[in-house]
Amino acid sequence: MIMSDTAPIDLTCLPRHVAIIMDGNGRWAQRKLKPRLFGHKAGADSVKDIVGACREIGIEFLTLYAFSSENWNRPEKEVSGLMTILKKYLESELPSMQENNIRLMSIGDRERLPDAVRLCLEKTIEATASNSKLTLNLALSYGSRDEIVRAVQRVARQCVDGNLTPETITEKRLSESLDTSNMPDPDLLIRTGGESRLSNFLLWQLSYAEIYFTEIMWPEFRKDIFFQALTDFQVRERRFGRTGEQLNAE
Numbered sequence: 001m002i003m004s005d006t007a008p009i010d011l012t013c014l015p016r017h018v019a020i021i022m023d024g025n026g027r028w029a030q031r032k033l034k035p036r037l038f039g040h041k042a043g044a045d046s047v048k049d050i051v052g053a054c055r056e057i058g059i060e061f062l063t064l065y066a067f068s069s070e071n072w073n074r075p076e077k078e079v080s081g082l083m084t085i086l087k088k089y090l091e092s093e094l095p096s097m098q099e100n101n102i103r104l105m106s107i108g109d110r111e112r113l114p115d116a117v118r119l120c121l122e123k124t125i126e127a128t129a130s131n132s133k134l135t136l137n138l139a140l141s142y143g144s145r146d147e148i149v150r151a152v153q154r155v156a157r158q159c160v161d162g163n164l165t166p167e168t169i170t171e172k173r174l175s176e177s178l179d180t181s182n183m184p185d186p187d188l189l190i191r192t193g194g195e196s197r198l199s200n201f202l203l204w205q206l207s208y209a210e211i212y213f214t215e216i217m218w219p220e221f222r223k224d225i226f227f228q229a230l231t232d233f234q235v236r237e238r239r240f241g242r243t244g245e246q247l248n249a250e
Helices: 025-031 036-057 069-073 076-099 115-127 144-160 171-175 223-234 244-249
Strands: 017-021 061-068 102-107 134-142 188-191 210-213
Touching: 025 036, 036 061, 036 076, 036 134, 036 223, 061 069, 061 076, 069 076, 069 134, 076 102, 076 115, 102 115, 134 144, 144 171, 188 223, 210 223
Parallel strands: 017 061, 017 188, 061 134, 102 134, 188 210
Antiparallel strands: none
């Protein structure tokens, strides 16, 4: 049991996989009359804090929506700055990942990343591949519809090659073709920044996730607020289509 500012966190009832839409960096900076990149740099400190909190209490998977496929449409200067921040984060955090037994993974269209960023990402993924305490999964150049299309294409190729028939395509088969095939679906989705939408993030995988929206901007989202989201998660009844009476009878 760990005490938060609101209620104790039951370490036997943690979500295995937490996904976070890290929203509000730019608006947070603008409210302070600062450039948007100032907010993105501050947001990197929140990433470090939440990664540390997940490792501390034993959450197995943390997926962060770091850069969407739609974010390529932002001003070139902002995109370039975000790529620089990402590369610096990977370089600076690799020693900590190794020390704290954190494995890095990524989902999304990695090939669209600038070469220097992609190579740094791949190097970090390879270097941490044997770590097992926490899997930190970065959604980069990621869009859920694009992911689902790529998964369907993989399944279609298996049909064309004669290794699969349309009648044998199942939810499990499609899930195994997604970018997240080697991890469980998220149990909890957190979105910061006051918006209440999924923004093309893990649309298939979030089918039964609990959702926690907060007005807090990402640069101000730290361990204590994260623990509030966990305590909220722990009082929810997760029925997965069954009734409460059925759950109580088990």
